[in-house]
Amino acid sequence: MAEIIPLRGWRYNQELSKNIQDLTSPLFDVVSIKQREALYQNPYNSIHLSVPPGENPAQEAAIRLQTWKTEGILKQDYLPGIYVYYQYFRLPGSEQEYCRKGFMCHIWTYDWADKVLLRHENTIPASVNDRTELLAATHMQVSPTHGLYTDPNFILEKYMDESIQAPLHESEDYQGVRDVVAVIQDVAVVREFMKVLQPKQILLADGHHRYEGSLQFRKRQTAANPYHTGKEAYNYHFIYLTNTEAHDLRILPTHRLLLRLPLTNAEFLKKIETYFTITALTDPYDLNEIIVGKKWAFGLYLRGVPYKIRLKPEVHHQMAWEIPDEVKDLDLTVLHYFVLEKILGISQEAQRNSDQIQYIRSFAECLARVDHQEAEVAFITNGVSMEQVKTVCYSGALMPQKSTFFYPKVISGLVFSSIKQNEFYLENITCF
Template sequence: MTDALRDGLALHPFRALRPAVDPDRLSRLLCPPYDVIDPDERARLLAGDPDNAVGIILPETIDGTDPYQQAAQRLDRAVSAGLLAVDAAPALYVYEMQEPGASTTRGLLGAVTLRDPADGVILPHENTMAGPVTDRLALMTATEANLEPIYLVYDGGGAASQVVSSVDSQAVIAQATTSDGIRHRLWALTDRRTHQELARDLATRRALIADGHHRYATYRELAQRYNAEQGPGPWDRGLTLLVDSSSYGPQVHAIHRVLSGVALDDVLASAAGAGKVVDVASVEAGMRSAEAVDGFAAVLTDGTRVAVLTDPAGTLAVAASRPDEPASLGRLDVAVLHRGLVEQVLGLPDTVETVGYAHSVEQAIAAARRSGGTAVLLRPTPVAAVAAVAAAGARMPRKSTLFTPKPASGLVMRRFADER
């Protein structure tokens, strides 16, 4: 065991700021994480309840005003009006998400001590982009709060997992069912002996960032700024959902790509020189075909023509490999796509302007149609592969994985002022 792992995860109790409303109203106040909400969804959420958390986590400029200050003022008004209230005692919280007809995800909500990735304790697996970090930094600075948790997974089986599994006999302090049918429940663990037991268990563990790479990068940058100005404080920790993947593991989905303005016929003509292109009758047929391939495979479509691109000779995988990285990273579909196809074969810059993102097949195809481009539909990256990349200290391309279900925003927030 390394020194870093002896001084491993530290998840601290905190006084949560959360809605003081009944379950029906709570359902209307919650929203998805900021990075999966489009303008139409934002408008729909606020139409359902003008106090929906989206107004705070995803502020918009109104008449030229600073959106981040608007969010801070909105947060303050909600507290002053009694819509949001701070819990009386510090707690670790058990948070459960139950999808209709699916498995249950349950974990601990707390304030995790921030660590340098080099420590090997909190492991990122994706690269981040400057824009989202700048945006989240401005919002957290204005509100002086962690408004949404990051999502960590770890191999459990110890005392923390047992405590999480045994809360059903305790009183639920909040519950709601959101419009997607997911039931959310929350319990508070306020007993100090329980906190100590959990601390001992987690002290030798490390965790993988499943969701929230940009938020975690923001946590660390905010802490550096505040430490330089004010010294250590509550900003040295960040709001976190920690889930035992062996008992309550989330589902992993692909995040698809859109090559904006790059015609499918041109992509396939270029790709045919490096890989194998086979036209198929439908997207569904293409995805079934890709699932059976050992090695790189992706479905490419413009909404009319559909083709499966594979790499039987390994040419694209070789183009994606880097001598200073684990070989397993260069073989992942998402790495082969970005490095092999986009950069090497097509000669395109790997930027967000060229390579867009979509969380569903339908969204990817719609975006390709709008831009006259190409949707690239990917297979999910296995969790074991994600963990192996992170453990090796390597990084997958940005937006490589989609873990579900995602924690609801607005259920629990964490203000620095409540911990001073």
């Protein structure tokens, strides 16, 4: 079902690669303004291609990319391969080191209706359009989308473990994560990767906007090409695949900020009380711990005052959204329906486009933004489990946008994927 193929990666030249940590960047949707401005100071940092500056950013990125190719800043590997990508990390409060194991390749850009690649979140249209235009201008993907496959037998890990002993790149990124990249170009082993993935469905973990941007681009190119065969480079997407059965797969919560609240504190709490029990707290730093493991419970930081709120079980059946029970049962669905729609009047569709709702991973940042009056309300949430992600994906339904934060994030700039036709295939290599 899932067609993957090796890729001929573009990478920074050997001299620049010695300081690869100075060239990589966070993903476009997590990089902060301060990070972005600092990274722009390096003329060769990958941020110039993933979040290009200027009045015409996509065209600026295309011009810069061509310059980098011409000057040898970026060079393409001669042989296609599977790029193994390991991320070694720790979580706050723990000394245990985890290692998320995965690999990068090309995957056919499936329509959602094909049910080969399954999504679990809604996307924000403006971000999809941004990614589509950038891809159309550059034909280059700077960072892979994160997908998940299920293999309880761990067939591919032995090949990845062997290859990672001879890394192409090794560095520490902005998250404090150690990133290690290697490549497998052995024909028999690459075929084994393709064989193992062939019967699988892929769950989209992270990068919904980048994937949908590729999907929109493929449809656009297909419609414009009267000789479309299905083998063109534009049919493929750059993906990083990890095994759902691995112990070191971690999902962190993504909290919600409301920039402006059109109610007084008293008015808002009165409306909240219709659906939730409210517990006043004294220390806002207890908000994330007091809700752990509690269903439909949230931390509420209202203009500097902390509360714990928890949905009254008897009102849950009032949820009127036409979605499967698996999705209705999620904490974030409860928050988006009862608070954002019922109390604040922001419809399900309007929530996707609202400039008043922001999605923040950092608990401390949420509190600070409210304290500095940059936002009026923070909703602190629990994380989503891997089993919940699987359940929702297989049901065909969608979670509210920004429901998951798979940690750590992949990094932009370690390997680049071209879907420019004359860079995609090496004609004298037919073994795949």
